[in-house]
Amino acid sequence: MNTTTTVVKPQPAKKPQVQKEDAMWLQKELLAKNYGELASARADNRKVSATFVPGNLNELLMCFNFARSLPETNALQNGMRKKSGKMIMDAERDGHSEDVCTYVKSDLGMMMGGEIGPTGEVLPKPDILLLSYTGCFTFMKWFELIRHKYGCETVMLHVPYQAEGRIAPNMREYVVKQLKETVIPTLERVSGVKFDIDRLRQYMRESAKAEEDLVAVLQSAKNRPSPIDGYFGAVYYIGPIFTAFRGTPEATQYYHVLRGEIEQRMREGKGPITPDGEMGEEKYRLVVEGPPNWTSFREFWKMFYDEGAVVVSSTYAKVGGLYDFGFRHDPENPLESLADYCLGCYTNLNLPSRVDMICKYIDEYQADGLLINSIKSCNSFSAGQLLILREVEKRTGKPAAFIETDLVDPRYFSAANVKNRLESYFQMVKQKRGSATGEPMVISNAARH
Amino acid sequence: MTMIPPVTAIIERCQALFDDLDFTAVKQWKAAAPGRRAIGYMPVYVPRELIHAAGMLPVGILGGGDQLEVIQGDAYYQSYICRIPRSTLELGLTGRLDCLDGMLFPSICDVIRNLSGMWQLLFKDKYVRYFDVPQNYVDSIGGNFYIQEMQVLREDLGKLRGAAIGDDELNASIAVYNDNRAAIRELYAYRAAKPWQAPTSEVYLLLRAGMVLPPEEHTPLVREYIAATDAVERPKRDNARVVINGAFCEQPPLGLIKSIEMSGCYIVDDDFVLVTRWLLDDVPADANPLKELSKAFLHRSATTAAKYETTKEEKGVFLMQQVKTGAAEGVIFAAPSFCDPALLERPMLQDVLKKHGIPYTAFKYAENTGQMAPIREQSGTFADSIKLWSAA
Ligand code: SF4
Ligand code: SF4
Numbered sequence: 001m002n003t004t005t006t007v008v009k010p011q012p013a014k015k016p017q018v019q020k021e022d023a024m025w026l027q028k029e030l031l032a033k034n035y036g037e038l039a040s041a042r043a044d045n046r047k048v049s050a051t052f053v054p055g056n057l058n059e060l061l062m063c064f065n066f067a068r069s070l071p072e073t074n075a076l077q078n079g080m081r082k083k084s085g086k087m088i089m090d091a092e093r094d095g096h097s098e099d100v101c102t103y104v105k106s107d108l109g110m111m112m113g114g115e116i117g118p119t120g121e122v123l124p125k126p127d128i129l130l131l132s133y134t135g136c137f138t139f140m141k142w143f144e145l146i147r148h149k150y151g152c153e154t155v156m157l158h159v160p161y162q163a164e165g166r167i168a169p170n171m172r173e174y175v176v177k178q179l180k181e182t183v184i185p186t187l188e189r190v191s192g193v194k195f196d197i198d199r200l201r202q203y204m205r206e207s208a209k210a211e212e213d214l215v216a217v218l219q220s221a222k223n224r225p226s227p228i229d230g231y232f233g234a235v236y237y238i239g240p241i242f243t244a245f246r247g248t249p250e251a252t253q254y255y256h257v258l259r260g261e262i263e264q265r266m267r268e269g270k271g272p273i274t275p276d277g278e279m280g281e282e283k284y285r286l287v288v289e290g291p292p293n294w295t296s297f298r299e300f301w302k303m304f305y306d307e308g309a310v311v312v313s314s315t316y317a318k319v320g321g322l323y324d325f326g327f328r329h330d331p332e333n334p335l336e337s338l339a340d341y342c343l344g345c346y347t348n349l350n351l352p353s354r355v356d357m358i359c360k361y362i363d364e365y366q367a368d369g370l371l372i373n374s375i376k377s378c379n380s381f382s383a384g385q386l387l388i389l390r391e392v393e394k395r396t397g398k399p400a401a402f403i404e405t406d407l408v409d410p411r412y413f414s415a416a417n418v419k420n421r422l423e424s425y426f427q428m429v430k431q432k433r434g435s436a437t438g439e440p441m442v443i444s445n446a447a448r449h
Numbered sequence: 450m451t452m453i454p455p456v457t458a459i460i461e462r463c464q465a466l467f468d469d470l471d472f473t474a475v476k477q478w479k480a481a482a483p484g485r486r487a488i489g490y491m492p493v494y495v496p497r498e499l500i501h502a503a504g505m506l507p508v509g510i511l512g513g514g515d516q517l518e519v520i521q522g523d524a525y526y527q528s529y530i531c532r533i534p535r536s537t538l539e540l541g542l543t544g545r546l547d548c549l550d551g552m553l554f555p556s557i558c559d560v561i562r563n564l565s566g567m568w569q570l571l572f573k574d575k576y577v578r579y580f581d582v583p584q585n586y587v588d589s590i591g592g593n594f595y596i597q598e599m600q601v602l603r604e605d606l607g608k609l610r611g612a613a614i615g616d617d618e619l620n621a622s623i624a625v626y627n628d629n630r631a632a633i634r635e636l637y638a639y640r641a642a643k644p645w646q647a648p649t650s651e652v653y654l655l656l657r658a659g660m661v662l663p664p665e666e667h668t669p670l671v672r673e674y675i676a677a678t679d680a681v682e683r684p685k686r687d688n689a690r691v692v693i694n695g696a697f698c699e700q701p702p703l704g705l706i707k708s709i710e711m712s713g714c715y716i717v718d719d720d721f722v723l724v725t726r727w728l729l730d731d732v733p734a735d736a737n738p739l740k741e742l743s744k745a746f747l748h749r750s751a752t753t754a755a756k757y758e759t760t761k762e763e764k765g766v767f768l769m770q771q772v773k774t775g776a777a778e779g780v781i782f783a784a785p786s787f788c789d790p791a792l793l794e795r796p797m798l799q800d801v802l803k804k805h806g807i808p809y810t811a812f813k814y815a816e817n818t819g820q821m822a823p824i825r826e827q828s829g830t831f832a833d834s835i836k837l838w839s840a841a
Contacts, residue, residue, distance in 0.1 A: 141793035163579030351566025384563040
C-alpha cells in the first residue's frame with residue numbers, strides 16, 4: 001500500500017496563468033506536503049526516517065511507511081531562507097570546528113534551536129538514521145553525531161567506492177547483502193511493517209518513469225538556445241526525484257508535466273526561465289562542476305543570466321543518480337538495482353571518471369568551457385578539482401575557471417569576488433572564440449572575505 | 450674517541466631515515482637484489498602482509514613533514530584542504546617516489562580517496578589502488594567483501610611479480626608482522642610504564658623507521674631500543690600523563706611532539722602511525738590467511754574516526770581504554786586543520802571524557818606547523834592544571 005497521499009492539485013485561484021509554471025507549483029506543493037507529513041508524523045503515529053541524498057533509498061523507506069527527512073535538504077532549504085548562518089554559528093559555539101562541513105553544522109544548529117524546520121514547523125526526531133555511506137565520509141560522522149546527541153538508532157549501508165571506474169560484482173553483492181541482512185530487518189523492526197518486495201517493485205516502476213522524463217528535461221539543454229539552465233534551474237528539477245518523492249505517482253506526474261513544459265519551450269525556441277523572467281540572448285554555454293551556493297543562490301544565478309550565460313550541464317544535477325548515462329530503477333531486479341543506484345551516484349565516481357564525464361558534457365552540449373564552483377565544506381567534491389580543471393582544459397582545449405564559495409555558510413560567499421571572476425571568465429571565453437589558440441585561464445585562489 | 454650510547458645511535462639512525470625525503474633506504478633495499486619492488490601506502494591501515502608475501506617492501510607514505518617545501522602540490526589543492534595530500538603529491542611530482550612500484554590509498558576519507566584518482570591520472574605507469582575496507586563488521590557481509598578486496602590486491606601483486614602469492618607465503622608474512630606488532634606493543638607498554646625512559650619523540654621515530662625498513666629489520670631494532678634505553682637511567686619528572694588523539698592521518702611535526710613533552714606531559718598512548726598497531730593481537734598464521742586477516746580487522750582492530758561504530762555506546766570506549774591502561778590523567782586532542790574525520794569525532798569523544806571526569810584540551814596543527822610556542826603554552830597550562838587538580 002502506498003501511504004503517501006495523492007497529489008494535491010493546485011488551487012484554481014492560485015494557479016498561475018501560464019502553463020510553464022505548473023511544474024514549479026506542483027513542486028512547491030510536494031515540498032510543503034513532505035514537511036507537513038514530517039511535522040504531523042507523531043500525531044499520525046508514523047515513524048520517521050532520516051537519510052542522505054546521494055544514493056538514497058526512498059523506494060525502500062516508503063515500503064515501511066516512514067515519514068522521510070533528508071537533513072541535507074533541510075540544510076539547503078535553511079540556507080536559501082538565510083537561516084543557516086546562525087545555525088552554523090550555534091554549532092560552532094557548541095564545540096564544532098570552523099573547518100568542517102557546514103551542512104553538518106547547519107543541521108546540528110537546527111536541532112539545537114528546537115528543530116524548527118525550514119517551513120517553520122517543528123521536525124520530529126528521527127526514529128531511524130539510515131546511514132547510506134555513499135560518496136562521502138562525512139555522512140558517517142554526521143549521523144554518529146546525531147545519534148550521540150539524540151540517541152536515534154543508526155543503520156549503516158556501506159557503499160564501496162568506484163575506484164576503478166566501474167561497479168565490480170563483489171561491490172554489488174556486498175550492498176545487496178547489507179540490504180537483505182542488515183538494512184531491511186532493521187527497518188522492519190523499527191517500523192513494525194513487514195517488507196513487501198512487490199510494493200518496492202511498484203515504487204521502482206514509478207521511479208523509472210520519472211527518471212525517463214527527467215533525462216529528457218536535462219538533455220533538452222543540448223538544443224540552442226537551451227530551454228533550461230542545467231545547474232540553477234536543474235536544482236529545482238532534481239528536487240523531487242533526489243529526495244522523498246522518487247517512486248510516488250506525484251513525482252511521476254511532476255516530471256511528466258515538467259517535460260511537457262520544457263518541450264514546449266524548445267519548440268518555441270525559448271531559453272530558460274529565470275527568477276527575473278525569460279532569459280535574454282544565450283551568449284555563453286557552460287558546464288559547471290560542484291554544488292551551488294545556497295545562501296546567495298539568486299544573486300549567484302543572476303550573475304550568469306545577466307551576462308547571457310546558461311549552464312547547459314552540471315555534475316551537481318547528478319549527485320542523486322547518473323540517469324543520463326542510462327541507469328533506471330529496475331523493478332525486475334529490485335535490490336540489485338538499488339545497489340547500482342547507490343554505487344553510481346556522482347561523488348562515488350573516481351576522478352578519471354569525473355573528468356571523462358565533464359569532457360563528454362562539454363562535447364555533447366557544445367559548451368564553451370568549464371566552471372568549477374569549489375565548495376569549502378565539501379571534500380568529497382572539492383579535493384582534486386584543480387586537477388579536474390587542468391585535465392579538462394588539456395583535453396578539450398576549452399577555457400576553465402575556478403571560484404570558491406560554500407553551500408550554506410554565508411561567510412564564504414563573496415559576491416564581488418565571484419562576480420569579478422565570472423566577468424573575466426566570460427571575457428576570456430569570448431576572446432577564445434575569436435582566436436583558436438587562446439591561453440588557458442590562470443587559476444587564482446579563494447573568493448572570500 | 451667517545452662512544453655513542455647505543456640508544457642514541459638507534460635514535461640517530463631512525464632520525465636519519467625520517468629526515469630522508471628521498472627514501473634512500475628503500476632504494477638501497479631494492480638495489481640489494483634484482484627484481485625487488487616497493488609498494489607505498491597511506492594512512493591509516495593496509496594489510497602489509499600481502500605486500501610482504503609478494504616479496505615486496507611496504508613503504509608507509511605519511512606526507513612530507515615540515516622539511517619539504519611544497520610548491521607543485523599546493524597548485525592542486527584549495528587552501529581549505531589539509532596538508533598531507535599536497536605534500537604527498539609534491540613527493541610524487543618531484544620524483545621522490547619513483548622508487549615505488551605502486552601506491553595504495555586506503556579508505557580513510559574523501560581527500561585520500563580522491564587522491565587515489567589523482568594518482569591514476571598523474572602517474573599512469575604505476576600500479577595504483579584504492580584499498581576499500583568494510584564498515585560492516587559481520588563476517589559473512591563486510592568480512593566477505595574485505596576478503597575479496599584483499600584477494601584483488603593479492604592477485605594484482607602476484608601479477609606484478611609474475612607469480613601468484615601462495616597461502617604459505619601469506620602465513621609466513623603474517624607471522625613476521627605478528628612479531629613486529631608484538632614488539633611495538635612491548636614498546637608501548639614500556640613507555641606507559643616508564644615514559645621518562647622512552648620519550649615519545651623517540652618512540653615516534655622508531656615507528657617511522659618501520660615505514661621504510663623491512664619488518665625483519667625493524668622488529669629487532671624496536672627491541673634493541675627498549676633494552677638500550679632501559680640500560681641508561683634518565684631523570685624522572687613529575688609530568689602529567691596524557692593520551693594524544695586525532696593524529697591518525699596527517700602527522701604532526703616532530704617538533705610538536707617534543708613541545709608537548711617539554712611542556713610537562715608524558716605521552717602514554719597516542720594514535721600516531723596506526724598501521725603499526727591497527728590489529729590488536731596476533732593473527733593466526735596457520736589457517737586461511739585472508740580469513741584470519743579479515744577477522745582481525747573486523748573484531749580485533751583499533752578504533753579511529755575513519756571507522757564506523759555501530760552503536761552509540763561504543764563511542765569513546767577505545768579511548769577510555771587507552772586512558773585506563775596508560776593510567777593517563779588527561780587527553781590532548783591534536784587534529785590536523787581541515788581534517789573532517791578527526792574534527793567531527795572530537796566533540797563526541799570530549800563528551801565521553803566529560804562524563805568520566807577526564808580533563809582534555811584541544812588544538813589543531815599542520816604537518817608544517819612552525820610556531821610551537823602557542824602549543825607549548827597550551828599543553829603546559831593543561832599539564833599544570835592536571836597537576837594542580839590531582840594535588841588538591
Ligand atoms: S562533505 Fe559534501 S557531500 Fe558530504 S555532507 Fe558535506 S556537503 Fe555533503
Ligand atoms: S588529514 Fe584528515 S582530512 Fe586530511 S587526508 Fe587525512 S583523514 Fe583526510
